[in-house]
Amino acid sequence: MTVRVAWHRRIPWLALVAGGFAVAQLALAAPHLGLGWDETVYLSQVDPRNPAAYFSAPRSRGISLLAAPVLAVTGSTPVLRTVLALLSAAALYSAYRVWRPLLGSRRPALAALLFAGLWTTMLYGPQAMPNLWVALSAVAAVGWFLRAHEPSASRAVLLGLGGAVGAATLFRFSDGVWLAAPLLAACGVVRAWRRPAPALAIAGGLAAGGAQWIAEAYVRWGGIGARLHASSATEGGMGLHWAGGDAWRSLNGPLLCRPCTLPLTHPELTLWWLALPVLALTACAVALRAGRPAETVLPVACAAALSVPYLVLIDYSAPRFFLPVYALLALPVATLVGRTVRAARPIPARAAVAGGLAALLVVHLTTQYTVLQERDADARATTGRYQAVADDLRRLGLRPPCLVIGSHSQPIGYYAGCASADVSGNNRNTTEAALLHRAITEPTAALAKARSGPPGYAQDWTAHRLRGTGYTAYLPKPHQHPAGPVSGP
Template identity: 40%
Template sequence: MQHDELDGRALPEREGAPAVAAPPPWWRARPWHLALAAVAICYSAVQLAFTTRIGLGWDESVYLSQVARGVPAAEFTASRARGVPLLVAPVAVFTPSVTAVRVYLGLLSGAGLYLAYRPWLRLRPGPVVPVAAALFAGLWLSLFYANEVMPNMWVAYCAVAGVALACLAGGRRPLRPVAGLVAVFAAASLLRPSDATWLALPLLVYAAVTRRLLVAGCVAAGLAIGWGEWAVEAFLHHGGPLARFRAATVENAAGLHFTLPDHLRALDGPLLCRFGVGCGGFPPEQIAWFAAVPVFAVLGVLAARRRALTLALASAASLAFAYLFTVGYAAPRFLLPAYALLALPVAAGLAWACRRRATAVLTVAGVLCYFAVQGVTAFVHIGKTHAGRAAAPLVAARLQALGLRPPCFLYGHDAVQIGYLARCTSHGVFHHYGGANVPSSLRAAIGRGEWVGVLTRRQRLPAPFLAPWVAVELPVGDRRWRVFLPPGDL
């Protein structure tokens, strides 16, 4: 009997016939490598066609301003990590152009999708892996966030690759999987240390049960890189790790919570259910596919009986648990790493369901409905977001016509995004603009002799301290913006 290097299955030999070597893994998996590459290319192409002109959001502006050429760094709060600025630095250090960053991330995300799922072809040669990649890439959240300057998609890629590499690291030729495992967890912990830790927990349990100390060591080494950087920055800028942890806990509303209902309501948006933004109702078509995911994932694990798929399911459950039970609000993007991992056992479950003609027809119809729902939702959100963020460059241009020049300081609604475009320092405000006294950040900027403006879309006075300030209308489409300029005696 022969043994397949991929999964240890015996290959039968005919009695009296010479032994025949198993086909090389690359040759056996070659068509599926090409299929996976085709999915990745289509993924990038859709982004380049539809999402490259979307303006920056608040979080994106903060991350990008840390490295963008000629742009003052926005306030980097305790809950953020340095992985995203490092990711966009190769383009941002040369140009602050939002379009250039979108194109760069669109191409990089296609490559990331391919590289993340590629190791799974050594564990599971066949159509399951490219189908899983297509299921994840077709999710409206994946299409929307793939070229956003945000950490969740890149943590998702790290999660998919990390689980596969942890399984491969115990094989006959572990050198490349071992190096890749350290790199993947270093990247994940630099992007989002908490997510990397939740991802690591099932892998560490797996390493302990199977006595794979090398896997545990690689995961721990990767985590140490990201958490080490986090701790150094905590000492330098946040008063130490404990102070930073407390500040991040408050900022993220961390604690014991149950937010599954909020996540269900947010399946078709909004992008953030917080700061007075309601999550809306329960969308039945979105809940249908959401409910089908765990069913097909468990079916895929039971049908395939592969350790790697079981580990993918466990890691996805760990990542989902973190956001469903320890964070006090919902944002659809939080579950992207879990979706990326679940796509693998789900694809295996779909493959099992397609073995019979009757169930195959229903399965294919269900998958087509899934892609139709995701496509419509993506189209709606891309249009809404593009329209909602289109005002920022127009407001920045109006302010420059009023005389805004760096050094400058903007405060108020969308101040972080507009500040990025205008090359100003900024302080964003959702609701509370302040009381009777001028906020310290505004007073400090005025004291430094900077051009200062307070932005709002409200028709009423946003705060009592603005009563003596000079209000200037900023006509921007059908929305009325105003900027308050300080009186001469400040």
């Protein structure tokens, strides 16, 4: 029996979960998935093959920097997907590995499995989007914070803490602030944690990760306050808006629910989401009774802080917004599961409890796979439509350097290798006069939904219906191009 237990403990559970996560991404999510709207914005900032799209105030450049080495070598989307899938699996392992000295080997592995098994985690693992990377940075940051207060903590632990907070802030500035806030508060509230070194590490990471965002705020917007004001306007006006209902309705898709007026899909598959806060609070109560609350209460507090902007400050939702919350809450849930199994007596009862929980996990993962298939199909349909419109624009004569304006100009422009511009909406970056002047010097197409008619500045441009895409492209007439006409198909 002793030999069997020792062998059981030597199994690299977390490495197996991370490896399975990589394989699942490459098999289920990464193949043939084109680039989404936000991805084209982030990637265009560092892609030497395409003009940079307008970068709005709320965005941060961390994910662009992560993808930059790949784009410097190749513009292949499958290669980018493969690299990001492998990197996200490695990051999953590294983030939850931080917790091994705190929780042992099995509980961090179970937490990683709970998080990696979500359809949102699987879908966004190989994508150039910041939310998953904020999530894993947050997991690492909270783990390093707890380890930083141990008597044997080394300087490397403080560097890990500062680095994790800095990474979260670099990937998404606002999320980094919401993560740092409860950690800094804990340094002041908990007597045993009133040490300057961890607080300085958090503040240093926040400053380092936010330096680029702050510098850009002064260069492009005139200051932090001006950028925050522009960010609020882009988000539809930050204020007290209860978005919990929107989050629930978008739990199984759509990928962006704005405005969120669609009915809930698969309501029977939302039980895990409704049970999650109950499980987290139960885990806190059990931990308080056991006299070891820190490893459970702090992740819950940080998860609650990170959920604030997406639950009460905006009036729309997207499933990816809550990835940092899920990543942190997976830890107390895994701890609760472990304590429940260990508390069962005698051995046959423990085996029955473990078997029942394992069956629930299998059911949960199966339902997540069902939703993943649907949302992956939706994403492929959307990106396929972008590619089809870009192909049609090329047949109409648009070749770089060129300009795409109007509906969905940013992703379609990226696919076509053209610059993009808008005269209205959240991505407004030019005026009609400047746009018309630019259209004189380079091939230009204005896009509109097929039934909406041309934009005001393109009333006398030639309409080209792009069949099967739902778009109409409006091109200046030959006499409007002194540099030469745009050729027909």
